[in-house]
Amino acid sequence: MNTITWFEIPTTQLGRATEFYTIVTGQKLDLVEEGNMPMAVFPGTPGSVHGCLVKDDKHAPGKGTVVYLDSTRMPGGLDGALERTGRSGGEVVLPRTAIGPHGFIGLIKDTEGNVVGLHQMT
Numbered sequence: 001m002n003t004i005t006w007f008e009i010p011t012t013q014l015g016r017a018t019e020f021y022t023i024v025t026g027q028k029l030d031l032v033e034e035g036n037m038p039m040a041v042f043p044g045t046p047g048s049v050h051g052c053l054v055k056d057d058k059h060a061p062g063k064g065t066v067v068y069l070d071s072t073r074m075p076g077g078l079d080g081a082l083e084r085t086g087r088s089g090g091e092v093v094l095p096r097t098a099i100g101p102h103g104f105i106g107l108i109k110d111t112e113g114n115v116v117g118l119h120q121m122t
Helices: 012-026 077-087
Strands: 006-010 030-034 039-040 051-052 066-070 091-100 104-109 115-120
Touching: 006 115, 012 039, 012 051, 077 091, 077 104, 077 115
Parallel strands: 006 051, 066 115
Antiparallel strands: 006 066, 030 039, 039 051, 091 104, 104 115
């Protein structure tokens, strides 16, 4: 099992960013929309870390890539990790949120100001 399960690279112009990464990587990105959020998904194989370009007001370009950690084996799973965030000096930016067949996510801000995602399938 991978510690990192997903990453998101924010963009304001998805088409331009998709063209850039297609040229740089030499691979076709798949355009999809999840929950009214347009994405361009990098190719991957089952069991590998996947990620995408994302156009979302919650993620501004230049502020860093959002990395999602697998919360499945964390004590209490996603809910436990979100609950411990505030007690540890961090902040919950996005509470447990369903993402359809891809499970659930939450976003936290760590004590250094980094936004990190947590992911769990159930």
